Every structure is written in structure tokens, then in C-alpha cells.
């Protein structure tokens with residue numbers, strides 16, 4: 001009989017620190033940045049990478065490390081005031097400042113200890129019409145320079161109030177690639193960090209997370225903005241880390257369900273192979289295999305049924321990300337063959353000749369390349385003419401997983 005069980009895998013949510021695996025190098029480096037920030041020489045940073053690679057989950061873990069709920073280097077604890085926010089396409093240069101300010105204000109308001117100590121901070125925001133809807137009165141246009149100055153003033157008072165209590169302030173800004181260029185995030189970061197230093201608020205650090213386009217957006221907003229940041233790009237997890245995600249998930253399921261849910265080695269290996277280290281894929285494939293299991297031992301059959309059944313893992317991933325590119329926008333099976341060939345070529349650029357050599361007719365290849373390129377389903381190599389690849393590695397992994405059943 002199929003008992004109802006708590007599924008530990010979370011394809012649509014941030015991973016809980018207990019189930020989080022890998023990223024040891026990034027964590028250790030960023031712990032170093034936090035340590036530097038504590039001592040007054042902050043190192044701002046960017047975490048970038050493809051969709052679903054684990055940027056927000058890493059930020060979630062860093063929040064715990066920065067605010068002291070998880071020790072750093074497994075020993076001491078930091079005590080930073082840690083502000084989390086996400087940006088959106090609708091953000092403007094004023095709304096970004098508002099978001100940071102509001103998060104800061106509510107964090108202080110919610111912590112009784114800090115709230116009592118933050119006297120100058122409260123006095124200051126009482127005396128000026130600071131930010132949020134109060135940033136401008138009805139008669140005046142919101143002013144970026146004014147808003148920025150007020151944010152810096154607020155932080156300065158807060159640091160004076162809490163100097164003895166906190167290590168500093170960390171701003172973790174997720175989805176930083178989303179606002180339009182007009183939101184001027186690069187300029188904000190440049191001016192904000194410079195003003196803070198001038199005011200002796202040198203224990204404040206900014207971390208941004210977003211897709212690869214973030215660097216270019218920062219640069220377009222202010223030429224030297226990317227230089228403020230150390231940039232770390234997230235890559236897929238290693239096979240060992242992938243296996244650990246599955247093991248940690250099942251261990252937590254056993255704890256929560258109060259009975260053991262096992263997995264065969266072969267099933268684990270297939271989950272790891274198909275997901276190729278993409279955390280979103282691992283969570284989705286493991287979630288679906290867990291759902292398909294009926295005897296509390298996940299085997300290869302459960303994995304296959306979870307991944308390939310209607311509404312299963314591949315459908316889920318397809319619905320969210322790839323289906324449009326692979327099925328809806330392409331009416332010809334021959335064009336799909338071109339994509340399949342590119343998916344097999346890993347991350348390498350392929351030439352028109354490579355594709356023709358794989359057995360697809362010349363004319364079809366020419367038509368496919370032109371159609372796929374114009375729809376942004378493949379990208380051309382701007383340095384070497386006539387070379388193409390899929391826009392992301394995860395798209396290739398999804399196509400390969402789709403074909404896994406038939407191989």
C-alpha cells in the first residue's frame with residue numbers, strides 16, 4: 001500500500017541548510033569576505049550562474065552564516081545585521097533604495113534587543129521623511145541623490161547605535177539582474193559603497209546574485225561598477241555532492257516520516273547521471289522518484305516513472321523552462337534533431353559541417369540554423385563565424401535527459 005509520506009525534495013523552494021550540499025569553496029571565500037567586512041575592509045561580491053544553479057539557496061545559507069545562526073568555518077559565529085531582498089523588472093533607482101531601507105527598518109523593529117538600542121536611528125527616521133512612501137511628498141519628484149543620502153544617513157546612525165552589538169551590515173540582493181538598465185543598479189552600488197566609506201561605515205558589505213547578464217547590466221549603468229565586486233560563478237555540483245543531496249534528503253525524510261525510505265545504488269546513480277549536477281534538476285528528479293515509490297525503497301523503475309510519466313519531472317522542468325524552446329516554438333522534428341545533436345556536444349561550439357556530418361540534410365541544417373538562431377533557441381559564436389551552441393548548459397542537460405529513456 002502507498003503510505004502518505006513527507007517528500008524531502010524541494011524543486012520549487014530554497015534548500016534548507018540541512019540538505020544544502022557543496023559550494024564549500026564559495027562559502028569559505030565569502031566567509032573570508034565577511035571576516036574582512038567585520039574588520040573594516042569589506043569585499044563586495046557577486047554570485048552569478050544559470051537559472052536553478054543554486055544562487056538563492058546559497059544566499060539563504062550565507063544569511064544564516066552572517067547572522068550567526070550557523071557558525072563559520074564550523075567554529076565562531078558572526079553577528080551581522082543581514083538584509084535580504086530581491087529585485088524585480090519593475091524596480092527603479094528609487095524603489096531599490098526603498099526596498100533596502102524597508103528591510104532594514106523591519107529587521108530592527110522585529111528584534112526587541114536591537115530596537116531598544118537603536119535610538120539615534122529611530123530619532124533620525126522620525127525627524128526626516130525618509131524613504132518608502134515617505135521619500136517624497138506629493139509635490140516633489142523622488143530624488144535619487146537625496147534618497148541615497150538618506151539611506152546612508154540611516155545606516156550611519158544605526159552603526160553608531162549598534163557598534164558594540166553587531167559586526168556590521170550585510171546586504172544580500174537577489175535577482176539583481178532583473179531590473180532594467182534605467183534602474184541604474186551599477187551606479188547605486190558604486191555611489192553607495194563610496195559614501196559609506198566616506199562616512200566611516202566600513203563594516204558594510206553588498207552581495208548580489210543573478211544570472212550572467214548581471215555584470216553587463218552593472219557595467220552599462222556605471223563603467224567601473226563591476227570592479228567593486230569579486231565575482232563567483234556557480235557551476236553544477238560534483239557527482240559526489242549530487243549523491244549527497246539525495247542521501248541528505250532521504251535522511252531528513254526518514255527523520256520526518258519516522259520510518260526509513262531507502263534507495264538502491266543504481267537508482268541513485270541514474271538520478272545523479274541524469275541531473276548532471278544541476279541542483280534544480282536533482283531536486284525535481286528526486287522529488288518525482290520519491291512520489292513514484294510505493295514500497296519505501298526507490299528503485300530504477302520509480303526513477304524512470306517519476307521522470308518520464310505524464311506530469312513527471314521532465315514535464316515539470318519543461319513547463320517551467322524549456323518546453324517552449326524545444327516543442328512549442330519548433331514545428332519540425334528535423335530542427336529538433338539539430339538541437340539533439342548540439343545537446344550531445346556538451347558545451348562545445350558546433351559548426352554547420354559537424355551537424356551535416358551527423359546525417360542531417362544540408363538544406364535542413366541551413367533552415368534549422370537560421371530559424372533557431374532568429375528565435376534565440378541557439379546562440380552564434382560572435383568571435384568565430386559559423387559556430388553555434390545551445391544558450392545554456394541546463395537546456396542541453398534537459399534534452400539529454402529527455403532522450404535518456406530511449407538510450
Ligand SMILES: Nc1ncnc2c1ncn2[C@@H]1O[C@H](COP(=O)(O)OP(=O)(O)OP(=O)(O)O)[C@@H](O)[C@H]1O
Nearest residue numbers: 010011015020021051052053054055056057279280
Ligand atoms: N547546494 C544545494 N544543495 C541541494 N539543493 C540545492 C542546492 N542549491 C540549490 N538547490 C535546490 O535547487 C533548486 C534551485 O535552487 P535556487 O532556487 O537556489 O536556484 P537559483 O540559482 O536561485 O535559481 P533562479 O535563477 O531560478 O532564481 C531548489 O530546489 C533548491 O532547493
Ligand SMILES: [Mg+2]
Nearest residue numbers: 055056057174
Ligand atoms: Mg534564485
